[in-house]
Amino acid sequence: MEQAQLQPRVHPQETPIMEFSRLNVIYNEGQPNQVHALKDASAVIYPGEFISIIGPSGCGKSTLLHTLDGLNRLSSGKIRIDGREVNGPGGDRAMVFQDFALMPWHTVYENIAFGLRLEGKPKSYIREKVMHYIRMVGLEGFDGKYPHQLSGGMKQRVGIARAFAVEPKILLMDEPFSAIDEQTREIMQEEVLKLMLIEKKTVIFITHSIDEAVFLSNRILLMTVRPGTVVEELEIDIPYPRTLETKLLPKYQEYKSRVWDHLKGEVKRQYQKGEV
Numbered sequence: 001m002e003q004a005q006l007q008p009r010v011h012p013q014e015t016p017i018m019e020f021s022r023l024n025v026i027y028n029e030g031q032p033n034q035v036h037a038l039k040d041a042s043a044v045i046y047p048g049e050f051i052s053i054i055g056p057s058g059c060g061k062s063t064l065l066h067t068l069d070g071l072n073r074l075s076s077g078k079i080r081i082d083g084r085e086v087n088g089p090g091g092d093r094a095m096v097f098q099d100f101a102l103m104p105w106h107t108v109y110e111n112i113a114f115g116l117r118l119e120g121k122p123k124s125y126i127r128e129k130v131m132h133y134i135r136m137v138g139l140e141g142f143d144g145k146y147p148h149q150l151s152g153g154m155k156q157r158v159g160i161a162r163a164f165a166v167e168p169k170i171l172l173m174d175e176p177f178s179a180i181d182e183q184t185r186e187i188m189q190e191e192v193l194k195l196m197l198i199e200k201k202t203v204i205f206i207t208h209s210i211d212e213a214v215f216l217s218n219r220i221l222l223m224t225v226r227p228g229t230v231v232e233e234l235e236i237d238i239p240y241p242r243t244l245e246t247k248l249l250p251k252y253q254e255y256k257s258r259v260w261d262h263l264k265g266e267v268k269r270q271y272q273k274g275e276v
């Protein structure tokens with residue numbers, strides 16, 4: 001694979017793949033236990049971007065991601081994909097979960113095939129897709145195994161293959177590597193990056209790890225404390241493919257410091273609001 005091919009396809013003149021504007025999510029609205037989780041969150045995302053979302057604990061990151069997947073009721077705001085307003089889940093998006101969310105009674109093959117079966121795809125098509133993504137995530141020979149027979153890293157490979165198999169335009173990843181050991185995590189970061197570039201996907205990724213966000217993203221959306229909103233966008237101007245050497249660049253450390261400063265500021269605000 002030539003390096004030039006492995007660059008995110010981000011062209012400012014390109015039409016956004018996703019726009020969300022002034023999203024508000026209020027849980028238990030009108031009840032005494034009402035929680036204003038998301039407040040006027042907005043951003044524009046272009047095809048081929050790898051976007052990370054970073055913010056203090058409990059600021060509404062997962063709420064934002066689930067809302068973009070169409071799983072939360074919006075109190076107000078709009079989500080557009082390819083210029084078209086969407087109001088619920090759709091085949092243009094797929095989610096990768098922190099806890100893998102695999103069906104324990106199904107084999108690796110069946111877990112990956114699940115979404116394709118729901119879509120009513122023919123058997124031969126399903127077989128071809130499932131085996132393709134099993135190869136792509138390095139799980140050859142494991143198609144007949146059950147989730148309990150796999151390590152955490154392997155389980156998440158299944159989660160990733162399942163998301164890719166339905167061929168969404170946008171992958172929504174909610175802390176996908178946080179339950180995986182450090183060494184496997186670094187390997188999987190590089191693999192996901194390569195996979196999304198080869199398969200030309202757009203990724204929206206939540207993480208608590210500043211290092212992970214800077215390493216993977218071409219842009220980071222920084223959120224405030226709850227009610228969370230996107231206050232700043234940080235462009236990570238470092239070419240892909242990124243390798244372990246990338247982490248030694250002074251620029252890399254500067255980006256990390258900027259994200260860290262933002263987080264420190266927000267955590268201080270959280271203390272002042274008496275929420276920690």
Ligand SMILES: Nc1ncnc2c1ncn2[C@@H]1O[C@H](COP(=O)(O)OP(=O)(O)OP(=O)(O)O)[C@@H](O)[C@H]1O
Pocket residue numbers: 027028035037055056057058059060061062063064226
């Ligand atoms: N279903 C729900 N009902 C009521 N409140 C909720 C619900 N889901 C989340 N919340 C609240 O909304 C706020 C935002 O939660 P969310 O999980 O989106 O934050 P987060 O930034 O992803 O958190 P973390 O960093 O801990 O993963 C929190 O105060 C949380 O308790």
